[in-house]
Amino acid sequence: MPELPEVESIRKELESFIVGHTINKVKVNYGEKITGDIKKINGGKIERIRRFGKVLSIDLNNNYSIVIHIKLTGQLIYKGPNLKRRNNISKKVVGGVPGKHTHVVFILDKDAILYFNDYRKFGWIKIVKTNRVKDIDFIKNLGPEPLDGLNFKKLSKLAASYNGMIKTLLMDQTKVAGVGNIYANDALWLAGIHPEAIASDISKKKIKDLYEAIENVLKRSLKQGGASELAYVRPSGEEGDYQDHTLVYGRDGESCKRHKNTKIKKIKVAGRGTYFCPKCQKK
DNA sequence: CACTTGACCTGTCCGC
DNA sequence: TGCGGACAGGTCAAGT
Numbered sequence: 001m002p003e004l005p006e007v008e009s010i011r012k013e014l015e016s017f018i019v020g021h022t023i024n025k026v027k028v029n030y031g032e033k034i035t036g037d038i039k040k041i042n043g044g045k046i047e048r049i050r051r052f053g054k055v056l057s058i059d060l061n062n063n064y065s066i067v068i069h070i071k072l073t074g075q076l077i078y079k080g081p082n083l084k085r086r087n088n089i090s091k092k093v094v095g096g097v098p099g100k101h102t103h104v105v106f107i108l109d110k111d112a113i114l115y116f117n118d119y120r121k122f123g124w125i126k127i128v129k130t131n132r133v134k135d136i137d138f139i140k141n142l143g144p145e146p147l148d149g150l151n152f153k154k155l156s157k158l159a160a161s162y163n164g165m166i167k168t169l170l171m172d173q174t175k176v177a178g179v180g181n182i183y184a185n186d187a188l189w190l191a192g193i194h195p196e197a198i199a200s201d202i203s204k205k206k207i208k209d210l211y212e213a214i215e216n217v218l219k220r221s222l223k224q225g226g227a228s229e230l231a232y233v234r235p236s237g238e239e240g241d242y243q244d245h246t247l248v249y250g251r252d253g254e255s256c257k258r259h260k261n262t263k264i265k266k267i268k269v270a271g272r273g274t275y276f277c278p279k280c281q282k283k
Numbered sequence: 284c285a286c287t288t289g290a291c292c293t294g295t296c297c298g299c
Numbered sequence: 300t301g302c303g304g305a306c307a308g309g310t311c312a313a314g315t
Contacts, residue, residue: 002309054309071309073293094294101293120292122309138310164286173310181308230307231294271288272308 002054002070004146004178005218006226006240010076011051013235014058014114017078018046021108023060030103033118036127040064046108052139053177057130065133067126068116073231074123080112089237092228094119097237119231142177146218150176152211159199159207166202167195168270170214179214181272182227186247187213188276194283195267195274220245248275256280 002010022045026038044060051057056076058066070076077097094117095101101119108114116125126136134140143158144150158176162169169175170184179187188195190213193206202210226232226240229250233239243250247257252266256277267274 069309072307118292119294120307122292162286168286171309273306 002072002074002226002232003180003183004054005183005221005224005242006232007051007054007056007070007178008222009226009234009240010070011049011056014049014056014076014078017080017082017235018058018108018112018114019048021046021110021112023106024109025107027105027107028103029105030121033121033124034104034127035124038125038127040127041066050133052134053142053145053173054180055136055139057133059130059133063130065128065130067128067133067136067139069124069138070118071120071122071124073120074116074118075231075233076235077115077117077233077237078112078235079115080108081110083236085236085238087238090228090233090239092231092233092239093117093237094231114235138173141174143173143175145177146179146214150211150214152208155211155214156204156207159202162199164199165196165269166193166199166210167274169199171270171272176214178218181274182229182242182246182249183214183217183221185249185275186217189248189281190216192280194281195269195276197283217247248277251275 023041041060041064044062044064046058047061048059056068097115101117102115103118104116106114144154167184170179191209193210221227221242224241227242228239229243248264251264252275254264256262256264259279262277262279264275265278
């Protein structure tokens, strides 16, 4: 769920909230998914927030970085100055802030606090030297980023050399960075490609449509602040809106937006809920 | 090597 | 109302 638009939305808010703050103290309630020496970040001043695919790197001025993958249910929630919330804090903040799923509390200067919640404990945090962030296996192995590096030619090459299903390719972070289940579903519908189509069999024309569809759905979601499907909220505690504007994701039983008389079908592809229109997405 | 499947977790929702 | 079970989806290790 937290895919490129969600993580990018978090990155942007974090940038406005915590850059310039110094980390005074770190409290760890659950540290099994933390690697590296968390003490190294004490006293560090936050200089910038970067994103690599679905991973964030909070870079400090003491040459250390806090690299975070929130996976499915991780939440980074801010409390402190500059926080202007248009809506109430989301009910998706399970257990409260802080609460029973708060694994780490970053206590910053100027009365600011950043909480890391993760009720399913899938997320991880790595403390590494800033110049080694790109050496983290997950980041090192990422494929090109849509909206920044990926283009039709590269996608075409990837597809031609992959004999599995196109949806699996899209969700493989080593092939394309940042796309997950929601946007893979929506992009394939927009391009009119069956999720189980074999990637190497798809025509160039269709791959071009797909490339454009990926950009389209990601950009639309970025404008909406991401999709709050499972546990995603922004550091302000607010939800995104894309979940109300998905093209097919989560819409099984509803009419296809292109074919009023055809209903969106739900199947499983690579163990994930997969939604498509049987009429405009043929194998 | 290339690709697929199931495990990791826990809250939520559905049906009986 | 209560309860068991299916389900949610991002990786990653294990399996084919």
